[in-house]
């Protein structure tokens with residue numbers, strides 16, 4: 001039997017999407033092995049989720065680099081080099097990783113094997129606070145629905161080739177929290193399907 005493809009997951013916070021990936025590897029829905037979880041925040045709860053599942057973790061601190069007089073690019077190079085040289089994963093999944101990776105980071109992965117989960121449809125609400133911005137836009141009558149997508153990561157934030165996208169309705173009675181919950185539950189599916197789709201196409 002050939003060995004499973006390997007995944008590195010990068011997170012910054014709660015890691016509910018990481019959990020969806022872990023669960024899917026355990027049920028066999030995602031045919032891959034998560035070999036490392038990296039966080040740019042020491043307090044990210046996702047690190048505990050990884051540890052509980054027996055997955056090695058790494059933490060990278062931009063602040064530590066800055067305190068030493070180094071740059072954001074130095075930080076990105078260190079992080080990319082570590083992931084590439086120590087783990088050499090088939091796929092890197094950004095699952096709530098709140099750090100915009102630089103072209104220098106991306107240059108370590110010429111196979112373009114980095115994907116990102118973003119809580120908006122292609123071309124809408126790039127960058128931070130996408131859900132809040134979609135909710136506001138709905139209230140102002142500018143959109144009828146929002147969505148989520150998994151896309152390849154390129155230097156242009158949230159503009160890489162779309163792997164999967166799914167529209168999500170917004171209803172008049174929705175609070176922001178209702179919409180967030182609906183989006184998160186769909187994210188937990190699409191991140192698994194997007195990762196599997198990427199690996200199937202390798």
Ligand code: GAR
Nearest residue numbers: 013014015016017018096117118119
């Ligand atoms: C998710 O909603 C994800 O789409 C978003 O951060 C959240 C992380 O949740 N990512 C972005 O906005 C990236 N631009 P989690 O830590 O529970 O997985």
